[in-house]
Amino acid sequence: MLAAQGKTNISSSAIADIIGTNAWQIRKDFSYFGAFGKPGSGYDIDKLSKQISKILKINKGHKVALIGVGNLGSAVLAYKGFANYGFDLVVAFDSDPKRIGKKLGEVTIENISKINSLKKRNITVAILAVPESAAQQVTDTLVKTGIKGILNFSPCYLQVPKSVRIITIDIAIDLARLPYYIG
């Protein structure tokens, strides 16, 4: 965002203002990963961005598969922000024959029965946007095909081995965080 604004460096206090914290918090946090700021001018935005990508391990690029191309899956396919974080959405799967074979943007929708091709294609991350009733079964298949991380949009707990990381987004739970502050 800062690079797009044509800026080349930024101070810890300016970062703090943007994300709503304090300058010393920013400096302390960065310092745990090494000293990459310059007294007087602050942090080089390009260098900082690369450092953070490295810390989060999103610098090598990750191929992503989308499972389920309903309304939510279609919204995911239309989303343009993945490249910013080193992701490449390369394939989508669905079980509906009306959808299979269609091409949305760069991505062709394949039959969900082909899901075990993920290992061969070196895809380690999946976005799960299937109905809740199918979520656990699809997850089991994903685990078998060697998936390492799942972004899950079903409002349910998924059972997976400890080696697989799941992040669940449940709209209602996020919404439920608001009333506490609204009073």
Add this chain to the structure above:
Amino acid sequence: MLAAQGKTNISSSAIADIIGTNAWQIRKDFSYFGAFGKPGSGYDIDKLSKQISKILKINKGHKVALIGVGNLGSAVLAYKGFANYGFDLVVAFDSDPKRIGKKLGEVTIENISKINSLKKRNITVAILAVPESAAQQVTDTLVKTGIKGILNFSPCYLQVPKSVRIITIDIAIDLARLPYYIG
């Protein structure tokens, strides 16, 4: 979930197993809000659920408006989980004439120009699912009509007065949390 399984009580260690933490963490956390467990049998699920709703202030019911009925908004409309958290999605707005007037489930899609009726209707929470380009402008209108909390699906920072609470869900950022653990 536990109630649906027909259970009436649960121990701190069983809760801990489900959500992946320790028994003493559960007990300590609950104890800050008062002592509502019973030695020997644990926590009464119904009582616990009501206590948590009260703590989070989701026990009085909140009317919710959806802004934007594209793919993502449609997915939100199809979602059945809001009632569990005391929310009632009562209205949706869109700017597309093809969508205005249609009824999806219980909700009729209204013209986005009618958005200032929210105050009159006593709606304090909104889900924002409009294109990024419209997000800030719609947010300004929402703020004017007295909205107190926004669940924002646009991948951007929204400027609002301090009295308005925003929770932003950016799929790419959530996805970016996975590679660190995948290695």
Add this chain to the structure above:
DNA sequence: TTGTGTGAAAGTTTTCACAGCA
């Protein structure tokens, strides 16, 4: 002058361990 990096202090959270209740 502006603004980093960092020891040390203050503050908070997590963990432990156990008295005591159903």
Add this chain to the structure above:
DNA sequence: TGCTGTGAAAACTTTCACACAA
């Protein structure tokens, strides 16, 4: 016996304040 609630200890995080680099 099974399980809670909670003081006290340990661990961790945040804040401060300042030496020093560009």
